[in-house]
Amino acid sequence: MTDQTTARHTEANVVLRQVGKPLERTDAEGKATGRTRYAGDYTMPGMLHAKVLRSDIASGKLKRLDASKARALPGVTAILTAEDLPDRLAATDMPGQTGQKRAATDRQILVREIIRHHGEPLALIAAETPAIADKAHDLIEYEIEPLPGVYETSAALQAGAPVVTEPDNIVGEHKIRKGDTEKGFAEADHIIENTFHTQFIEHAFLEPEVGLAWVDENGVINIRMSTQVIEHFRFIADAMGVPHNKVRILGAMVGGGFGGKEDITVELYLALLAQATRRPVRLAYTREDSFVGHGKRHPFDITHKTGVTKDGKITALEVTIRADSGAYVFLSPYVLLYCAVAAPGPYRIDNVKIDSKAIATNNMYTSAFRGFGAAQACVAYEAQMDEIAKAISIDRFELRRHNFMRTGDKTATGQTVESAIWSDKCMTQALAALGEPTNAEGPVKVGRGVATYQQSYGRITWFHDTAEAWVGIEVDGTVIVRSGVTDIGAGQASALGQIAAELLGVGLDDVVVYNSDSAVTPLAGTTTATRALYMTGRAAHKASEILRGRLVEFAASELGVRPEDVDLANGQAFVIDNPESAMSLKDLAARGASEGLQRSELAMFRAPFTDPIDEETGQGPVFPDFTYGCHAVEVAVDTETGEVTVLKSVGAHDIGQAINPQAVEGQIEGGALMGQGYALSEELIYQEGKLVSPSFSEYLIPTSMDMPEIKSIILESRSGLGPFGAKGIGEPSLTPVAPAIANAIADAIGTRVFDLPITPEKIVRALREADENA
Amino acid sequence: MSLEKAISVEINGIDRELTAPANETLLDCLRRHGHFEVKSGCEKGDCGACAVQIDGEPVDSCLTLAWTVEGRSVTTLEGLNDAENPHPLIAAFLEHGSVQCGYCTPGIMIAAEAMLREKPDPTNEDIAIALSGNLCRCTGYTKIFTAVKQAAGVLRQGGGDD
Numbered sequence: 035m036t037d038q039t040t041a042r043h044t045e046a047n048v049v050l051r052q053v054g055k056p057l058e059r060t061d062a063e064g065k066a067t068g069r070t071r072y073a074g075d076y077t078m079p080g081m082l083h084a085k086v087l088r089s090d091i092a093s094g095k096l097k098r099l100d101a102s103k104a105r106a107l108p109g110v111t112a113i114l115t116a117e118d119l120p121d122r123l124a125a126t127d128m129p130g131q132t133g134q135k136r137a138a139t140d141r142q143i144l145v146r147e148i149i150r151h152h153g154e155p156l157a158l159i160a161a162e163t164p165a166i167a168d169k170a171h172d173l174i175e176y177e178i179e180p181l182p183g184v185y186e187t188s189a190a191l192q193a194g195a196p197v198v199t200e201p202d203n204i205v206g207e208h209k210i211r212k213g214d215t216e217k218g219f220a221e222a223d224h225i226i227e228n229t230f231h232t233q234f235i236e237h238a239f240l241e242p243e244v245g246l247a248w249v250d251e252n253g254v255i256n257i258r259m260s261t262q263v264i265e266h267f268r269f270i271a272d273a274m275g276v277p278h279n280k281v282r283i284l285g286a287m288v289g290g291g292f293g294g295k296e297d298i299t300v301e302l303y304l305a306l307l308a309q310a311t312r313r314p315v316r317l318a319y320t321r322e323d324s325f326v327g328h329g330k331r332h333p334f335d336i337t338h339k340t341g342v343t344k345d346g347k348i349t350a351l352e353v354t355i356r357a358d359s360g361a362y363v364f365l366s367p368y369v370l371l372y373c374a375v376a377a378p379g380p381y382r383i384d385n386v387k388i389d390s391k392a393i394a395t396n397n398m399y400t401s402a403f404r405g406f407g408a409a410q411a412c413v414a415y416e417a418q419m420d421e422i423a424k425a426i427s428i429d430r431f432e433l434r435r436h437n438f439m440r441t442g443d444k445t446a447t448g449q450t451v452e453s454a455i456w457s458d459k460c461m462t463q464a465l466a467a468l469g470e471p472t473n474a475e476g477p478v479k480v481g482r483g484v485a486t487y488q489q490s491y492g493r494i495t496w497f498h499d500t501a502e503a504w505v506g507i508e509v510d511g512t513v514i515v516r517s518g519v520t521d522i523g524a525g526q527a528s529a530l531g532q533i534a535a536e537l538l539g540v541g542l543d544d545v546v547v548y549n550s551d552s553a554v555t556p557l558a559g560t561t562t563a564t565r566a567l568y569m570t571g572r573a574a575h576k577a578s579e580i581l582r583g584r585l586v587e588f589a590a591s592e593l594g595v596r597p598e599d600v601d602l603a604n605g606q607a608f609v610i611d612n613p614e615s616a617m618s619l620k621d622l623a624a625r626g627a628s629e630g631l632q633r634s635e636l637a638m639f640r641a642p643f644t645d646p647i648d649e650e651t652g653q654g655p656v657f658p659d660f661t662y663g664c665h666a667v668e669v670a671v672d673t674e675t676g677e678v679t680v681l682k683s684v685g686a687h688d689i690g691q692a693i694n695p696q697a698v699e700g701q702i703e704g705g706a707l708m709g710q711g712y713a714l715s716e717e718l719i720y721q722e723g724k725l726v727s728p729s730f731s732e733y734l735i736p737t738s739m740d741m742p743e744i745k746s747i748i749l750e751s752r753s754g755l756g757p758f759g760a761k762g763i764g765e766p767s768l769t770p771v772a773p774a775i776a777n778a779i780a781d782a783i784g785t786r787v788f789d790l791p792i793t794p795e796k797i798v799r800a801l802r803e804a805d806e807n808a
Numbered sequence: 809m810s811l812e813k814a815i816s817v818e819i820n821g822i823d824r825e826l827t828a829p830a831n832e833t834l835l836d837c838l839r840r841h842g843h844f845e846v847k848s849g850c851e852k853g854d855c856g857a858c859a860v861q862i863d864g865e866p867v868d869s870c871l872t873l874a875w876t877v878e879g880r881s882v883t884t885l886e887g888l889n890d891a892e893n894p895h896p897l898i899a900a901f902l903e904h905g906s907v908q909c910g911y912c913t914p915g916i917m918i919a920a921e922a923m924l925r926e927k928p929d930p931t932n933e934d935i936a937i938a939l940s941g942n943l944c945r946c947t948g949y950t951k952i953f954t955a956v957k958q959a960a961g962v963l964r965q966g967g968g969d970d
Binding site: 056058059061062063064065066067068069070071072074075237238239240241242287288289290291292318320321522523524525696697699700703704705706707708729730731735737738739741744 | 839844845847848849850851852854855857884885886889894898901902903904905906907908909910911912913914917935936937938939940942943944945946947948949950951952953
């Protein structure tokens with residue numbers, strides 16, 4: 035409350051004293067002292083411990099399931115199998131806020147007969163202790179008859195292939211048609227075609243899925259859990275056959291999400307067991323449960339065929355996309371759509387033809403993961419840009435500059451981008467920040483690469499997305515924010531506090547944010563799709579602004595001036611031209627209360643609403659807006675061993691306006707390392723659909739030993755749709771990293787590995803093949 | 809039910825008696841006795857979220873049986889947060905935004921504090937090695953390194969509790 039920053043007026047005529055500052059987040063102290071309670075830290079008297087029995091093969095028929103021995107074990111309270119459940123299904127679609135009809139993508143809750151993926155749940159156990167639950171798990175007898183499965187998308191499309199999803203294993207298809215690609219290819223001097231492959235990867239949040247459920251005195255099933263989406267209470271209620279107001283989901287600070295806690299995880303099992311036993315039930319996944327139990331990032335095969343003139347103008351683009359959606363639909367159609375829309379990259383291309391398919395297999399189902407299809411698209415389009423540059427002997431950065439979209443250009447789906455497109459500026463600054471090249475010695479080669487991108491923030495506009503927030507001022511001048519937003523570690527709750535503090539003239543210390551409770555905090559929608567700050571931030575901004583207006587008006591009458599002469603800052607309402615004439619917010623709120631001034635406001639923010647795009651041409655608006663930026667890296671590659679070391683890693687992103695620049699840097703730095711794992715080391719290995727690498731000793735995420743020198747460059751065009759002109763950074767910070775690394779490796783060794791992850795083995799093989807072809 | 813016994817152990821400077829079955833890990837035992845600042849991340853010694861110090865040495869509490877700490881001293885993050893003299897690591901993590909989801913934070917502070925006693929002026933490599941058993945998926949480690957270096961500086965100038 036001591037900040038005396040000079041007034042900086044924005045379009046909203048708001049003095050920025052709190053926003054744009056690297057303030058200590060409201061959640062930081064609790065976490066840094068170990069006092070924050072995560073969902074797994076809650077217990078209740080009489081609590082039972084749950085466990086899930088899963089199929090250990092990917093494709094089969096459940097012939098027999100006998101839980102009688104487990105049920106007879108002392109201390110076992112309930113065993114639920116499909117026999118014990120009504121014949122209901124669980125939704126796997128995107129949770130909406132607006133009551134629109136969801137897609138028909140439901141799945142069985144427990145296996146009734148057919149097993150479609152490794153880890154599909156067969157039975158639920160609740161017992162007095164974790165040890166008894168484990169023992170009961172081992173006492174359940176079952177017999178599974180293996181059935182032929184399908185584990186490759188190409189095999190799943192063949193006639194006579196096992197049908198995982200009726201009728202033909204195709205669970206999603208999108209087409210985009212713009213201009214005339216035949217004409218565009220005819221105008222081209224070169225046509226370059228390449229296929230890129232990405233792998234299954236794991237979110238690897240540090241906190242495994244966990245929750246605690248109980249039925250309260252009103253018959254409401256309460257679930258306290260680690261989730262990105264408290265709005266799943268509706269799907270849980272539907273699956274349970276109870277009204278929506280009889281299920282409540284309470285969050286806690288989430289120990290990482292990255293899309294992996296976007297779909298339903300433990301909540302439905304908890305609800306079923308709590309309802310069956312009428313006792314509190316806790317379910318905590320082991321790390322292996324977590325590896326086996328939630329959806330993965332889709333592997334994609336993406337083929338780019340690009341027509342380009344000799345001076346580097348792209349005249350036509352055809353893209354063919356195939357995604358492995360695994361055994362259930364989940365969010366695959368949307369992930370596929372994101373990939374198709376993102377496929378042309380941040381480039382203006384007049385003639386585009388994109389065909390995409392998501393295909394069911396008996397692999398683990400795939401769903402949301404930071405970047406959501408658009409990250410896979412970037413792996414392909416930015417590698418293709420470097421391949422084009424190499425093929426036609428043109429500078430790869432100039433090739434990009436020649437083709438970047440500019441503000442006012444249309445995307446491949448015909449959506450006009452009205453915000454700033456600072457791709458060039460971001461790329462130039464990122465490259466400059468790499469500094470002097472590192473010297474290469476002996477077999478070690480040094481290379482550099484960039485990737486630029488276009489990544490949406492906010493949900494698909496025909497979802498008609500909304501968010502609510504409530505802001506109030508207490509009679510002592512302190513501020514409370516209530517909003518359903520889940521905080522998955524990026525400071526989602528704290529950002530709302532910073533916005534309210536800015537508008538109400540208090541310090542962040544004077545604000546408490548209550549979030550993530552589907553019954554008590556106004557629903558704000560999901561923490562997904564880089565939408566939390568954009569949507570919830572705007573709702574908090576709107577509520578704060580309305581409240582500010584009332585406070586200013588009341589203060590003006592108290593101070594005997596016009597409302598436009600009053601500002602709020604440093605815990606005071608004061609006359610702008612005569613700051614001595616002031617009253618504290620405490621006095622103002624107390625005076626207001628005694629006069630019946632409304633000291634709170636509930637506001638809803640609505641994203642742009644559109645109708646779905648045309649199915650045949652894919653034409654129409656798809657997203658509210660996009661973030662643009664660049665990641666640049668320098669790598670060293672040992673050509674004898676294939677070992678890659680990332681030396682420097684720079685993210686430069688136009689994020690519109692940083693609400694908390696330190697938190698933005700945190701996203702860029704975290705994205706840099708997550709992208710590095712995606713590029714170099716991470717891959718889930720499935721053998722006939724069975725995950726054979728379900729631990730951190732086999733699945734290698736980057737450690738402190740892998741950290742390069744990371745720089746974050748924040749550009750602020752203030753042109754976004756978020757609060758104070760903010761865009762989003764959660765997903766954009768990750769998206770360009772893996773392709774930048776792939777391009778740097780190709781630059782270093784003179785040949786390309788087209789499949790992620792780029793392991794030492796693949797590098798050595800690529801070098802050998804390049805030698806043989808030379 | 810496996811055999812249970814009471815073990816005497818000093819936790820964060822306070823003498824305690826904890827009952828534990830023979831097969832219980834220190835992780836489960838500490839959490840059962842209210843030490844929720846010790847996190848469970850993998851239960852296999854791969855991630856470091858459960859790290860505590862035993863007689864000042866960082867260990868994964870998920871790989872340690874509770875009975876083995878009889879007569880020894882255990883330090884958790886709570887032990888670094890002395891009310892009158894909190895460890896400079898805590899202030900440094902707050903100042904530099906080194907905490908995101910926070911789930912790895914307790915283990916990382918435990919590992920970093922042990923390292924700083926050995927290496928009062930750590931290089932990046934010293935920090936990288938000390939934290940190599942502690943996975944973090946949010947931060948890219950960058951701000952953690954910055955905070956650890958700052959805390960080292962504060963300690964060298966005589967700040968903190970020793």
